[in-house]
Amino acid sequence: TLCRLVIFYHAWVRNRGPSLFVVTSSVAQLLICMTWLAVWTPRPTREYQRFPQLVVLDCTEANSVGFLLAFAYNGLLSVSAFACSYLGKGLPENYNEAKCVTFSLLLNFVAWIGFFTTASVYQGKYLPAVHVLAALSSLSGSFGAYF
Numbered sequence: 773t774l775c776r777l778v779i780f781y782h783a784w785v786r787n788r789g790p791s792l793f794v795v796t797s798s799v800a801q802l803l804i805c806m807t808w809l810a811v812w813t814p815r816p817t818r819e820y821q822r823f824p825q826l827v828v829l830d831c832t833e834a835n836s837v838g839f840l841l842a843f844a845y846n847g848l849l850s851v852s853a854f855a856c857s858y859l860g861k862g863l864p865e866n867y868n869e870a871k872c873v874t875f876s877l878l879l880n881f882v883a884w885i886g887f888f889t890t891a892s893v894y895q896g897k898y899l900p901a902v903h904v905l906a907a908l909s910s911l912s913g914s915f916g917a918y919f
Contacts, residue, residue, distance in 0.1 A: 801842070801845060801846075804841055807838060808836065809838070811838060814836070815831075816831055817829070817830050817831075822897075850881070853877060854877040854878070857874040873917065875913075876913050876914040876917030880910045883906045883913065884906055887903060887906035891903075
């Protein structure tokens with residue numbers, strides 16, 4: 773079985789497997805997002821409970837199946853990238869970038885778990901600020917660990 777894995781690895785690298793995987797996963801993400809926008813188009817709804825004297829238009833994007841499908845696909849890609857980078861952290865010194873990628877993905881998970889925990893408990897006017905904070909901390913963790 774080890775010989776088969778080595779043969780598969782060499783065929784994967786020789787036939788541009790990583791590039792093909794990136795293109796395929798990007799096309800899949802594009803198709804999911806385009807289907808989400810075509811079928812479950814976000815529409816504004818009137819919301820009267822928070823401020824009874826005002827009419828607040830609220831977007832329905834978080835309630836759609838397409839949004840959840842796109843988010844689940846991103847989560848699946850993140851978990852698989854974390855698993856691959858974690859398996860590669862024990863490589864020799866000239867491949868030590870896997871440790872940084874693992875750390876940046878761990879920061880990504882912590883930021884988004886914190887956001888979803890906050891969003892499930894708190895539904896107030898500062899929730900968009902928490903969303904932006906989670907996105908910025910995720911990106912800064914990725915850039916900081918990468919560079």
